[in-house]
Amino acid sequence: MDVKLEGINKSFGQVQVLKDINLVFPSRKFITLLGPSGCGKTTLLRMIAGLEPVTSGGIRFGERVVNELAPRDRNIAMVFQSYALYPQMTVRRNLGYGLRVRKTPKAEMDAAVERVAAILEISHLLDRKPAQLSGGQRQRVALGRAMVRQPDIFLMDEPLSNLDAKLRVTMRAELRRFHLDLGATTIYVTHDQLEAMTMSDMIAVMHGGIVQQFGTPAEVYGQPANLFVAGFIGSPPMNLLAGELRGDDKPTFASPGLTVQLPNLVAHPPSRDVMLGIRPQDLDLVGDHEPADLRGRVWVVELLGSEKLVEVEYAERKRVTVQVRAETSVNVDDTVGVRLNARRAHVFDIKSGATLRS
Amino acid sequence: MRAGFTLSDRAVGLLFIAPFLAAAIFFMVYPVVEAIRMAFYSYNPLRPDLSTFVGLRNFEFIFADPLFWDSFWQATVWTLLSIVFQTVFGVAIALLLHQALPGIALFRGLLLFPYIVPTVVIALIWRWIFNPEIGVVNYALQSASLIKEPIYWLSTPSMAMASTILLNVWKYTPFVVICVLARLQTVPLELYDAAKVDGAGVVRRFLDVTLPQLKEVLIVVIVFRTIWTFNKFEEIYLLTKGGPGTSTFNLAVYSFEQSIANLRLGVGAATGVVMMVMLSIGSIIYLRVSGFGQDEKSP
Ligand SMILES: Nc1ncnc2c1ncn2[C@@H]1O[C@H](COP(=O)(O)OP(=O)(O)OP(=O)(O)O)[C@@H](O)[C@H]1O
Numbered sequence: 001m002d003v004k005l006e007g008i009n010k011s012f013g014q015v016q017v018l019k020d021i022n023l024v025f026p027s028r029k030f031i032t033l034l035g036p037s038g039c040g041k042t043t044l045l046r047m048i049a050g051l052e053p054v055t056s057g058g059i060r061f062g063e064r065v066v067n068e069l070a071p072r073d074r075n076i077a078m079v080f081q082s083y084a085l086y087p088q089m090t091v092r093r094n095l096g097y098g099l100r101v102r103k104t105p106k107a108e109m110d111a112a113v114e115r116v117a118a119i120l121e122i123s124h125l126l127d128r129k130p131a132q133l134s135g136g137q138r139q140r141v142a143l144g145r146a147m148v149r150q151p152d153i154f155l156m157d158e159p160l161s162n163l164d165a166k167l168r169v170t171m172r173a174e175l176r177r178f179h180l181d182l183g184a185t186t187i188y189v190t191h192d193q194l195e196a197m198t199m200s201d202m203i204a205v206m207h208g209g210i211v212q213q214f215g216t217p218a219e220v221y222g223q224p225a226n227l228f229v230a231g232f233i234g235s236p237p238m239n240l241l242a243g244e245l246r247g248d249d250k251p252t253f254a255s256p257g258l259t260v261q262l263p264n265l266v267a268h269p270p271s272r273d274v275m276l277g278i279r280p281q282d283l284d285l286v287g288d289h290e291p292a293d294l295r296g297r298v299w300v301v302e303l304l305g306s307e308k309l310v311e312v313e314y315a316e317r318k319r320v321t322v323q324v325r326a327e328t329s330v331n332v333d334d335t336v337g338v339r340l341n342a343r344r345a346h347v348f349d350i351k352s353g354a355t356l357r358s
Numbered sequence: 359m360r361a362g363f364t365l366s367d368r369a370v371g372l373l374f375i376a377p378f379l380a381a382a383i384f385f386m387v388y389p390v391v392e393a394i395r396m397a398f399y400s401y402n403p404l405r406p407d408l409s410t411f412v413g414l415r416n417f418e419f420i421f422a423d424p425l426f427w428d429s430f431w432q433a434t435v436w437t438l439l440s441i442v443f444q445t446v447f448g449v450a451i452a453l454l455l456h457q458a459l460p461g462i463a464l465f466r467g468l469l470l471f472p473y474i475v476p477t478v479v480i481a482l483i484w485r486w487i488f489n490p491e492i493g494v495v496n497y498a499l500q501s502a503s504l505i506k507e508p509i510y511w512l513s514t515p516s517m518a519m520a521s522t523i524l525l526n527v528w529k530y531t532p533f534v535v536i537c538v539l540a541r542l543q544t545v546p547l548e549l550y551d552a553a554k555v556d557g558a559g560v561v562r563r564f565l566d567v568t569l570p571q572l573k574e575v576l577i578v579v580i581v582f583r584t585i586w587t588f589n590k591f592e593e594i595y596l597l598t599k600g601g602p603g604t605s606t607f608n609l610a611v612y613s614f615e616q617s618i619a620n621l622r623l624g625v626g627a628a629t630g631v632v633m634m635v636m637l638s639i640g641s642i643i644y645l646r647v648s649g650f651g652q653d654e655k656s657p
């Protein structure tokens with residue numbers, strides 16, 4: 001079932017936390033709400049769940065407006081960050097709670113619980129209480145409780161944030177797999193861009209209560225709509241260099257120490273003060289005597305395993321990060337050249353932050 | 359380090375708790391031991407020189423005394439009804455005060471009122487309130503034409519019992535409210551959200567989320583309130599003096615009457631010992647049955 005958010009606003013008292021959200025989440029897709037802490041992700045999710053009233057605007061599931069429906073009537077399921085398992089109930093009763101409340105016949109309920117427990121591989125835990133489970137096991141029970149009712153829409157609020165790094169990676173893949181098997185629309189909240197990139201069909205990048213960009217992971221990574229998205233998505237983060245545009249027909253970016261032609265820029269940019277964005281992967285180190293766009297001194301070198309991050313200082317207190325293969329031999333204080341793949345460069349208007357790419 | 363007079367950490371620690379220990383021994387341990395000792399003696403406070411060891415005779419006396427058994431049953435009724443009402447009202451009021459309504463803080467503050475006022479004052483005020491001729495209760499009921507004749511609140515046996523229970527409930531419900539309110543504020547809100555999404559209505563959310571979270575605090579509150587109510591002396595004595603007749607005697611009043619009015623301190627002490635044993639056994643059984651301390655904390 002697709003989810004439509006039409007002109008959603010939300011205020012707590014005088015504070016407006018969500019501003020004019022217009023989104024359509026297509027049916028059966030895995031959609032992620034991604035943004036820094038406090039940007040209103042949880043609030044938006046809770047409004048979709050019906051746990052928080054909408055100040056103005058409409059929420060539709062399919063064609064049905066659900067604004068006034070109680071959570072229980074929306075056929076949704078939600079996984080909470082703290083898991084929110086009922087501590088006095090066994091895992092079995094936790095899983096079956098939603099069915100029991102809805103007066104499902106016992107045989108049917110038991111079958112559904114056993115089925116979900118088998119899928120999640122927690123059958124052996126059914127008679128324990130939540131306090132006797134590990135964090136990862138609790139997480140599975142919370143997931144199972146959501147799956148057992150076969151909801152139309154699956155809501156998850158940072159379900160992996162309490163797990164250790166290794167388990168998080170495993171669970172990412174599993175969640176994606178469950179999503180495909182269940183055939184429900186999943187709306188997933190996270191502030192971890194890696195989770196968003198790896199799991200989602202669509203990502204809504206949020207900041208300050210506003211949706212900055214809504215698109216596929218490839219789109220938000222490859223064509224960031226504005227400075228915020230450019231800086232937020234991608235690890236290591238994109239290099240952002242302030243400068244100005246020259247020349248109307250063949251636009252050229254110029255800043256102290258760097259002049260570069262930009263082939264895919266719109267012909268007549270509305271503004272002259274711009275920010276050039278280039279990912280560390282799209283920069284390359286060259287020897288001191290080869291032609292280069294930038295020259296500078298190596299400031300610091302970080303080894304990531306198969307890659308190295310090299311920070312190069314090309315002008316007073318101006319640095320760019322270059323990602324190179326780990327084998328590349330480079331030392332602090334070497335003088336190096338940096339070559340820039342101009343086709344991959346992004347240009348943003350400094351004032352509005354919007355991209356100037358065609 | 360400076361040479362000379364130094365103490366080990368352990369000795370310093372002991373030194374710090376010594377004053378409390380001394381006070382506790384003098385004011386708590388000694389009286390209890392002394393009371394237990396006295397339960398086996400015949401002791402007339404006017405003739406301490408005639409004090410003699412009588413073995414179990416004091417216990418034989420009270421178990422054969424119909425007034426002891428009346429007092430026991432009356433104490434049981436008074437305790438049970440007081441606790442039931444206190445708990446029900448306490449939880450209900452705590453749930454109300456837990457709502458985030460404007461001005462609710464004022465009402466939370468007012469809760470402490472029955473605590474601030476000494477029992478003596480409260481008992482005297484309630485005697486006026488219950489006064490059949492000029493008390494406000496009868497006045498109100500008569501004005502509303504609910505009753506024609508004044509009710510003799512403190513001088514008919516059943517009404518006197520009801521009045522003492524009312525006073526106790528009024529005074530100690532706030533204790534329950536405070537304990538429950540404190541616990542309510544720590545219940546994770548996500549549990550309620552989860553229950554809402556699962557489809558639980560208001561009643562089920564209370565039964566499946568709130569009540570289990572309150573279980574431990576209610577067990578503790580009920581144990582303490584039971585012990586304190588069963589032993590209660592001053593409220594009954596100040597309000598009715600155990601009367602009319604002996605209709606509001608409980609074991610504490612019985613013990614007091616035996617010791618002070620009848621000058622049989624040994625019998626009074628024996629009553630105290632019996633109460634202590636009963637309450638200990640009762641509490642232990644209750645804690646076992648209710649599974650206190652075995653429950654899982656919310657993860
Ligand atoms: N009940 C509330 N009353 C008032 N303000 C609130 C309330 N709930 C949230 N807010 C505010 O709304 C804003 C968005 O909060 P929200 O919880 O949606 O952020 P979030 O994006 O989920 O952040 P995080 O990643 O830290 O969970 C915050 O500034 C927060 O202070």
Ligand SMILES: [Mg+2]
Binds near residue numbers: 041043157
């Ligand atoms: Mg949040």
